[in-house]
Amino acid sequence: MKVILQYFMMIGLSILGILGILQLGKSLEAPASVGGVWSVQWADLAPAISACPSIAFGAESAELTVSQSGKELLITFRDANHTTFLGRLQGLTIEARAKHNPDLYLQATVDRQAEPDQLQGRLASSQCASATSLSGRRQGHLPSLTGEH
């Protein structure tokens, strides 16, 4: 009898507690998902490049990967330099600065009503007058082989 009571107190009550927590957690809201691979295009890049030599995107389109941990974002362009931005998500707006060049910043808004998800924003440098507008489409959520998506 003592054994059954011990078992119920320690196991049974814990299971009931876990079920309660799962029910309670259903009302929680996590940040919007923006992680994964995005295909982006940009315009008016040439003036930005001439004014800001630190931007080294050669083509007019590229893939960028967004690694998301809650609101924290790590954004990597698949350009020659693997330019990386660190940023945060506020609602559906991404604000990020280049890891090795904080003058360079990225601001974009995600439209999750579109199918697939779309992104509109700009890439600019506080040292340059010009900015580059960019737009993109989400290609997938799948995590890549590295932890950085």
Next chain:
Amino acid sequence: MPQLPTLLVQIGVILFSARLVGWLFRKVHQPQVMGEMFAGLLLGPSLLGWVAPGAYAALFPADSLGYLNSLSQVGLILFMFLVGLELDPKILRGRGHTTVLTSHVSIIAPFFLGAILALYLYPRLSDDSVTFTHFALFLGTAMSITAFPVLARILTERKLLNTHLGTVAIAVAAVDDVTGWFILALVVLLVRSDNTSSMWLMLGGLGLYVLVMLLGVRRFLSRLEAMYEKRGLLTQNLMALVLLLLLASSWVTEELGIHALFGAFLIGAIMPKHPGFVHTLTEKLNDAAVVLLLPIFFAFTGIRTSLGLVNSAEMWFYFALIISVAILGKFGGSTLAARLTGMSWREAGALGTLMNTRGLMELVLLNIGLDIGVISPALFAMLVLMAIVTTFMTSPVLEWIYFTRLVPREYEPVGVEADGSATDLF
């Protein structure tokens, strides 16, 4: 750069680092596996990629990681088979009440605390592509896991395997292992099923698979054992047959949507436990799996672990919470349950310390979590760090709590044979 030379250099560097760091860790009374796990972390972006980004990019170019991943998965399949193989139901005999209660509490307590922690971490470290239920179930499982092979190794090294503590710890860890993997299989199944009907289909498939394995394949395996006993050796044909069954079982569970590793573990667990058969099989597979392929898995885990993501006071606070909950749940829960079943406080504390060893089994689980997208990269990095810290602390804390030198005087061996095969894995 051509792929094969890259791969060969990668394997060489990984193997050398694993042996070197493993040797250094052994010098400070840590298990070899602890050093190998740490070596993997050093080869990733957290150290090599940070100190020498050029060398890191040349050694591990992104397009070469697929090959490394495939090799590490094959290594894990072999390893999980060996882990299943060393689980012997005999170790549970005569220890029913203590083992079952302690084991179940050592799972449910950290699981419960992990679920509470999920309430706090979900809005902060997850996103809305993951449901709270999946997140909480996975975090609970991650807190509950025990590394049976590392625990067996520590008990052997400390000459505790034949003591009351050692036999109870082995039995509790065995039950933990089976229960933990079963819970994880259910979590993976829940996450991967798109809707309720596909979930029931997958559950039905899983149930059918387990029945076939227990009722059909097990009998067939007994015949293999009889063939081994008759001939007195494990022929290459017999070995090939065992490997084919292992691959088939892994393939079925992967196709069912759970994970190949569950199939590997289950077929190992239902293998006949004739000591000679188990020992020969382990001997043949051990070096390839443990010496060559597992360090690749550790390195691959290290490549996926970016400690740079834990880059603010806020993130370190989350990590502190995770490690506190992990230790409180596993160590506290196991200690309390062991005490309630009649162990002395010192023995109960030692058992709690041993159960808190998560080791590489936690890394296996975390990689599955990252693969199915239920945990974020930053949470993955924190949990990897937690696995390393909880494994590292086992030996010194055990020394402190249990005073190993007093063991032979205080506790008589209980007459259970020390199974050499159980200690061959690390």
